[in-house]
Structures are given as structure tokens and as C-alpha cells.
Amino acid sequence: MSxxxxxxxxxxxxxLDRCTGCQACVVACKQENNVPFSSREEAAYGREISWIRVMAVTEGEFPKVKIRYMPLLCQQCDAPPCTRVCPTRATYKNPQGIVGQIYPRCIGCRYCANACPYQVKYFNWYNWSHFRWPAEMRESLNPDVSLRPKGVIEKCTFCHHRLQHAREQAAIEGRPVESTDFVPACVSSCPARAMVFGDLRDPESTVHKLAASPRAFRMLEDLGTEPKVVYLKEGEWNATTGG
Amino acid sequence: MLRGFWIAGVSLLLVIGAVLVGSGRERSVRQPIQFNHAKHKAAGLECSFCHQGVDGQAFAGLPPLETCAICHTAPMTESAEEAKLATLIVKGEPVPWQRLYGLAPHVFFSHRRHLQLAQLECKTCHGPIEDATTPPVRPAVKHSMKWCMSCHEQRGASLDCMACHR
Known part of the structure; x- marks a missing residue:
């Protein structure tokens, strides 16, 4: 723990029982964090950037086939393997346990991307600037998030800029930051309310209670990375019975 | 003879290099109107009267034409600089104010946070701007990361990289 x-x-x-794989979180994240666009060709090169993506896991064969959807984002590990290999401390875990990426420090060596067992750190291959952004969409660029330069690694930060605003607001109102003060863009956009966000340390918070559920598991938890993203297992579902 | 050319060539290159480096270092900013901060302060205006975002937003902002027009629709003095402003007000053209302090694209800075929470005075970061009689051509205080960090250390503000780097 931190x-x-x-x-x-x-x-x-x-x-995962609630997730329908609708990709609203993916779109919301790209919009919120100025994540650059990609094309089919770039995706084929493995250059697509998507801080959160919905993995579709197919099980079985037709006619007994089922697909499980699993949104995959930075797991914000409490023992992150990526920060240990960074030669410049561009990626590090901050006092709130959020794994950050400081772009001006990053030299693009990609050690962290290779050390990440979840493959959620993305290398930026292109020099996106305000002027290269499609003109129609420039006005919707989020000023709280930078456009990452070419040759650095980028990743989900749990919408740290939203936390900053929440912290600022709480300080002006003279109170500590509470569990309900902010949610990342993906959580706020989820129509199925499959994603819940909050303070894992606060015993009253919804995330704390859900994380204690018998359905709860963490991805690849045997690696000892101590992720702060907890998944709730799907109930058993059978294609033959349909229920 | 050949050696003389060599020395002349190398020194010429050094001079060109020095000029290039020197010109890139300090960019002087010329304002369209020779604005007098001290006079406005003496008239009893708060900084936030013209820099409207300073209390509640990240960016302090430069005064829009409407703000100037509140007082300057009819000339208040004989000043030639004020006459320039009056012409712009008549034409309805915004004043092309030039930004003096730039912000690196990877840095997030909030005026609100520094004024409302830290209760800093403007001059802590901007020098004695309120007493300036002409617009400064270059920043009075150089905002380097080291300079930010030393203040953050002294006042116990956040030293987390992510607090400022976006």
C-alpha cells in the first residue's frame, strides 16, 4: 500500500457482469485526454493509442460461443513494475498511489512499456501539435491535458487533472477531498454503471465495499503488482441455456 | 596566408553563433499601447478588474476591449496612447495585447490555486508590475522550474511532479 x-x-x-462492451469509456477517455487518432494502417503496426480499451475474449466455438468484455486500462499498481525500470524517473508512483508519466522527462526508451504486464503503456510515434490536430476538433482539446510530444510513453493517469480540480475546490471550501469528489472520464461515461471509482481506504466508500466482494479479482494478481483496478467476475453464463 | 583565412573563418562562425544564441534567449515584447499600470492602480482598480480570470481561473487573461471601454469611451486625458485606444474602441477592434509570460505546453499553472489557496500576492511571481509606468518588455521574474520548486519547498506546497506537469 502507498x-x-x-x-x-x-x-x-x-x-464485468454489467459491462456491455459499448466502448463509451474508450471514446470518453480519448476525448478527455487528447488521445491522438489512429487509422487501420497504424493499428496494424501496433501504433494505436488507447489508454483504455475493451478486450473481447471469445470462448468456445459456434454454436456454443460466448464473448466476455473486459475494459483494460492502467491498473495503477501499488507495486508498479514500470516505475522500477524507468531510468529517468519519468514514470513514478505519487503519494496518492497514482502512477504518473512526466512527458518532458521521458526519453522514450520503452523499458516501462515492456515491463508492464498489462500492456497499457503506449509509445507516441507522431508529433501531434495543436496545429496538426483536425481543425474541426481543435476547440474540443482539453486544456488541462497536454498533447504528448513524439517519442514518449503515455498512459492513463486516472484523470489526474480532474483530481487536481477536485482538490482545489475542496481546499477552497476548507474540507478534505472526499471519495465522491471526482471520477475519471471513463467512469462518468459508463451507461451501464459498470465502473465505480473512489477511495479504497475509506471503509464507507462503494469501491471499498465492492472490492471486498467474493466476485472481486485483480488482473494477474499473482505477479504481485497489487493493482488498484478491481474486477468483479461475471456470473456463470451458459450459451446453451441462454441464462 | 592560409592560416589567416582559417582564423578569420572560425571567428566569423563564432560571431554568427553568438548572435544566434543571444537573439534566441530574450524576446522583448512590445505592447500596442504604452499602458501605465501605476496610474490604474492609483485610480483604485484591483488587478482582477482587468485580468478577470485571476481569482477564479487558471489563466489571468488580458483585458478585452469592453473592459477598456467602461472608462475610455470618452478620452480621460490628453495622452497619445489613450487616443490609440479610443480609435480601437470606435472601430470595435480588440487591442492586440502581447503575452509577456509564456507557459510551457507541458506545464499546468492555475492562478486560482496560487491566489485563492496560497494567498500569494501578484508581485511574488510578477515583480513590482503594479508600479510600472510603461509596459515591461521582458518578464521581471524568470519562471524556471528551479524557481517554482524553491518556493514550493519553502511554503510546503506540493512537490509531486504531476501537480504541475500535465
């Missing part, structure tokens, strides 16, 4: 126990420990719970 060193500073007085700070909230931000975490997310994703209920």
Missing part, C-alpha cells in the same frame, strides 16, 4: 496513509487511495471497480 506510503502516505493519510491520503486517499484512489481505485476503481469494474463489474
Amino acid at each position: 506510503a502516505d496513509k493519510t491520503q486517499p487511495l484512489w481505485g476503481m471497480v469494474i463489474d
